[in-house]
Amino acid sequence: MVKNMEQKYIIENQESFNSVHIFECGQCFRWNRQEDNSYTGIFKNNVINVKEEENKIVFTGICKNDIKEECIRYFDLKENYENIKNKLSKIDEYLANSIKYGEGIRILHQDLWETLISFIISANNNIPRIKTIIERMSKNYGQAIEFRGKQYYTFPTPEELSKVTVENYRKLGLGFRDVRVYETVQKTLSKEIDLDKLRIETNIDLLREELLKIPGVGPKVADCIMLFALKKYQVFPIDVWVKRVISELYFENQEQKPKIIQKFAKEHYGELAGLAQQYLFYWRRDTA
DNA sequence: ATGCAGGCGCGCA
């Protein structure tokens, strides 16, 4: 069997797909811009390069399975974002404008385990450092995959992290999040945290309740996990930027508490609140 | 330099 063969998948005239919007809107940490403006990233056991050319998007990479299936799932290519954007744009002018700004955003369908650990690390942290920490964890404990002469590393599984100590995490730069990640790994290995159960839970409130039991997972992180890994489009993660943009646009710049914003988002944006959050977040943060 | 960055967990009312 030929190992590490490059696969290619090309789509044409894809609606709503802009690499910058997708990879720079804060949902993911393992995609990096290349010199030719394409992006290379790693998810599951796949290393993929995404290059936009005129009316084509070219996915090239090393995949254990079929690159087409992997990309359709990960990039949510079966979802019609034109419909989503049309619906959301009718809600109000602010949202319509932010959608124009980030018209090529898609919510990636990310791996639950990686998303869980990544967003525990994200607490009170900034994106460059989050990315650095995740890279160090992967390089130390993940599996190497070679692509175009460069080594990439898979995000380590719970098993691969089973022997890692709190001190090891501290050395990788996790700071006070070291204990949280350690405990989450151990509880996952012992099945006290049951990832499969989380994957199939359809009731949002029960799901959130379960997620909040995990060390290092508070309301914001729980919502990110539901939106980015479990495709729960109705949740509305509130970070400082979202708090800011909602307060500015809808509350005469009087900073509101998360509880008020949560209620507002549910009533105002409805079932697609999570998508609205992404457009508003990207617009506000990018134009800051 | 001191505050801040995509919060959480704790103690206290």
Added chain:
DNA sequence: TGCGCGCCTGCA
């Protein structure tokens, strides 16, 4: 239940 505060660390 709802606050306020401290926390690793790197960066401007």
